[in-house]
Amino acid sequence: QLQQQAAAAAKKDGGGHELEDGAADADTSTTMGMSCKRSEQQQQLVESSSSYDYDYGALMKGVRHLSDSGITRLPDRYVLPVSDRPGVGLIAASSTAAAAGGVGRVKLPVVDLAGLRDPSQRAAVLATLDDACREYGFFQVVNHGVGSDVSGGMLDVARRFFELPLAERARHMSADVRAPVRYGTSFNQAKDAVLCWRDFLKLVCQPLREVVPRWPQQPADLRDVATGYAAASHALFMEVMEAALEALGIPAPAAGGGVLGELAALASHMMTVNCYPACPQPELTLGMPPHSDYGLLTFVLQDHVEGLQVLHAGRWLTVDPVPGSFVVNVGDHLEIYSNGRYKSVLHRVRVNSTRPRISVASFHSLPAERAIGPAPELVDDEAGNPRRYMDTDFATFLAYLASADGKNKTFLQSRKLPLHTSS
Numbered sequence: 001q002l003q004q005q006a007a008a009a010a011k012k013d014g015g016g017h018e019l020e021d022g023a024a025d026a027d028t029s030t031t032m033g034m035s036c037k038r039s040e041q042q043q044q045l046v047e048s049s050s051s052y053d054y055d056y057g058a059l060m061k062g063v064r065h066l067s068d069s070g071i072t073r074l075p076d077r078y079v080l081p082v083s084d085r086p087g088v089g090l091i092a093a094s095s096t097a098a099a100a101g102g103v104g105r106v107k108l109p110v111v112d113l114a115g116l117r118d119p120s121q122r123a124a125v126l127a128t129l130d131d132a133c134r135e136y137g138f139f140q141v142v143n144h145g146v147g148s149d150v151s152g153g154m155l156d157v158a159r160r161f162f163e164l165p166l167a168e169r170a171r172h173m174s175a176d177v178r179a180p181v182r183y184g185t186s187f188n189q190a191k192d193a194v195l196c197w198r199d200f201l202k203l204v205c206q207p208l209r210e211v212v213p214r215w216p217q218q219p220a221d222l223r224d225v226a227t228g229y230a231a232a233s234h235a236l237f238m239e240v241m242e243a244a245l246e247a248l249g250i251p252a253p254a255a256g257g258g259v260l261g262e263l264a265a266l267a268s269h270m271m272t273v274n275c276y277p278a279c280p281q282p283e284l285t286l287g288m289p290p291h292s293d294y295g296l297l298t299f300v301l302q303d304h305v306e307g308l309q310v311l312h313a314g315r316w317l318t319v320d321p322v323p324g325s326f327v328v329n330v331g332d333h334l335e336i337y338s339n340g341r342y343k344s345v346l347h348r349v350r351v352n353s354t355r356p357r358i359s360v361a362s363f364h365s366l367p368a369e370r371a372i373g374p375a376p377e378l379v380d381d382e383a384g385n386p387r388r389y390m391d392t393d394f395a396t397f398l399a400y401l402a403s404a405d406g407k408n409k410t411f412l413q414s415r416k417l418p419l420h421t422s423s
C-alpha cells in the first residue's frame with residue numbers, strides 16, 4: 001500500500017496541481033499569474049486538508065544533499081519555465097510597471113526600537129513604521145535589544161543542523177503538517193511541479209513548553225538556543241504589533257483587552273529555518289517562489305548573504321542584509337485587519353552559486369480558528385472607509401482552496417469585498 005501511495009504522490013507531483021493551477025503554468029508576466037503562489041503556511045494547510053502522501057524517494061534528500069554531492073548542472077526538476085526565472089524582469093501586466101520592470105536593490109525603511117521606547121521619538125518612529133507598511137509591506141528593525149548571542153546563536157545552530165548527516169535530519173521528516181517539528185525540502189515538495197532550491201526545518205513554537213520536548217535533540221544545544229530565540233521573537237512581535245496598532249490609530253485597550261490581550265493569551269507562532277545551499281545554476285531556479293505570508297507579522301533573521309526580494313512597484317528589489325537587524329513583513333491577516341491600509345506583498349528568494357544562505361522566519365498571528373476581519377475602528381462608510389475584506393479564518397481558507405477562486409486569485413484577493421476587487 002505504501003508503494004501505491006508513493007506512486008500516487010509521484011503522479012500528482014508530476015502535474016497534479018489540482019489546487020494550484022496557474023502557479024507554474026500561468027502567464028507570469030501578469031501579476032495575477034505570479035499571485036497564484038500561496039504562502040508557506042497556506043501550503044501547509046493545503047497539505048493538511050487533502051490526504052497527502054509523500055514520495056519518500058530520492059526527492060526527499062533535498063538540495064543540501066545535491067549541493068554536497070558536487071553536481072555542476074541543475075537537475076531538470078528544479079528548472080523553472082523561462083517566464084518564472086529570477087532574471088526575467090517583466091513581472092507586471094500594466095505598461096508602466098512593465099516599463100519599470102527588472103530588478104533593483106532596496107534598503108528597507110528602518111524602524112528603530114530604541115526610538116520607539118523613547119517617548120520623545122515614538123511618534124516619529126510610528127510614522128516611519130506606518131509609511132513602510134503602506135508602501136513596502138516590509139521594514140527592518142534595529143536597536144531591538146535581542147542580543148547577538150541569541151540571534152547569531154540561532155543562525156549558528158541552524159547552520160549546524162543542516163550540516164548533520166542526512167540520516168539525522170531525515171528523522172524529522174513528517175507528512176503531518178501539524179507536527180511540532182518537520183524537516184523537508186522545496187516549497188511544497190509533494191505538490192511543486194518545479195522544485196525550489198531550499199531545505200527547511202519547521203518548528204511549531206506554541207505552546208512553547210509543550211512543543212520543545214518534540215524538537216530535534218541534535219545539535220545538542222538546538223532546543224535551548226531555539227527556545228531562547230522563539231521567546232525573543234515573540235516578545236519583539238508583541239512590541240511591534242502594539243506599535244502597528246497605535247500607528248493604525250487603534251486605541252490601546254485596557255490591560256488584557258483587544259487584539260493585543262488576545263495575542264498575549266494565545267498566539268500562533270511557527271518558525272521555519274531555511275537553508276539555501278550554493279546552487280550550480282542559480283539563474284534557472286528560486287529558493288522560494290513568489291508568495292505572501294499568511295499571518296499578522298513575519299520576522300526574518302538572515303545571515304550576511306543576500307537573497308530575499310520584495311515586489312515593489314512592479315520590480316523585484318533585493319533586500320540588503322543588515323547584520324543584527326530583523327526584516328519584518330506584513331502578512332495577509334494584518335492587511336485584512338488594517339482594512340487594506342497595510343500591504344501583504346509578494347516576496348521570493350534567489351539563490352547563488354557560491355555562498356550558502358541561512359534564514360529563520362518566524363510567523364506570528366492569532367490562533368487559526370479565530371476569525372479576522374477589519375478592525376471596527378478602521379471602518380467608516382461615511383468617511384469613505386468602507387469595509388474592504390470579509391472575515392477570514394481557517395475554515396474560509398479551506399473553502400477558498402476548494403473553490404474556483406483558488407485557481408486564479410490569491411487568498412487575499414478572494415477575501416476582498418466585491419466593490420473593491422479592482423483596487
Ligand SMILES: O=C(O)CCC(=O)C(=O)O
Nearest residue numbers: 040272274308349359361
Ligand atoms: O529566506 C528568506 O529570506 C525569506 C523566507 C520567507 O519568505 C518565508 O519563509 O516565508
Ligand SMILES: [Fe+2]
Nearest residue numbers: 291292293347
Ligand atoms: Fe515569506
